[in-house]
Amino acid sequence: MIREIVQIGDEVLRKKCEKVTRFDDSLRALLDDMKETLKRAEGAGLAAPQVGVPIRAVIVDVDEGFFELINPVFVWQKGEQVGPEGCLSVRGKAGTVRRPSKVKVVFQDRYGDRYSLVARDFFARAVCHEIDHLDGILYTDKATDLKDAED
Numbered sequence: 150m151i152r153e154i155v156q157i158g159d160e161v162l163r164k165k166c167e168k169v170t171r172f173d174d175s176l177r178a179l180l181d182d183m184k185e186t187l188k189r190a191e192g193a194g195l196a197a198p199q200v201g202v203p204i205r206a207v208i209v210d211v212d213e214g215f216f217e218l219i220n221p222v223f224v225w226q227k228g229e230q231v232g233p234e235g236c237l238s239v240r241g242k243a244g245t246v247r248r249p250s251k252v253k254v255v256f257q258d259r260y261g262d263r264y265s266l267v268a269r270d271f272f273a274r275a276v277c278h279e280i281d282h283l284d285g286i287l288y289t290d291k292a293t294d295l296k297d298a299e300d
Contacts, residue, residue, distance in 0.1 A: 152186045152200040157239045159201075163285040166196075166203045169219050172261035176206070180217050180259055183208050192237045193275045196282030199238050207279035211272045218256040221280050227251045230270065234278060234288045235298055244292025248277045 155161055169176065179202060187195040187210055197206040209216045228250030235243045252273045255265045268276045278288055289295055 150182045150185065151189050152182050154186065154190060154195075154199050154237045155201050157287065157289070161198050161201050161203055162238055162282070162287060164198065164203045165285055166198055166205045166283045169204050169206055169257070172257070172259065177259050180206065180208065184215070190237050194279040195237065196279045198282055205283045207283065209272070209275045209279060211275055213268070213272050216266070217259055218254065218276070219258065221254045221256040221283070223280070224253040224255055224265065230274065232274060234274070234292065236278070236288055239287060239289055241298055242289065242295055243298040244289060244295040246288050246291045246293070248274045252276060254280070
């Protein structure tokens with residue numbers, strides 16, 4: 150099911166999200182809906198609060214593959230990259246954001262099993278952007294030159 154992507158100004162985007170403790174059918178349905186919603190929106194990632202659900206769950210769809218990260222935690226961050234970002238919850242805007250160029254994250258999957266991954270470059274940018282959503286942080290809080298996006 151396609152879910153509505155909430156926009157800047159909605160208080161759910163500024164909440165610190167709750168840790169996921171139940172790995173059940175409702176979580177899996179949410180993740181499936183988020184994947185469908187992300188594909189329709191043609192984005193690189195989506196966090197649960199962006200569809201109005203304040204839990205620590207994100208999905209990322211990049212060249213390296215499709216990833217579901219539940220309760221993600223950074224193990225380390227290295228390097229630096231500066232580049233453009235936009236957000237499905239901040240339509241019509243873009244900005245330049247400084248992020249780590251390489252990150253390691255531990256997380257759980259939809260069944261509660263634990264994993265880790267190392268992300269580089271754009272993948273790292275997408276992971277950092279989505280995890281920020283779980284702490285109520287929008288890229289606009291970090292952007293140096295927020296402006297109207299070009300079509």
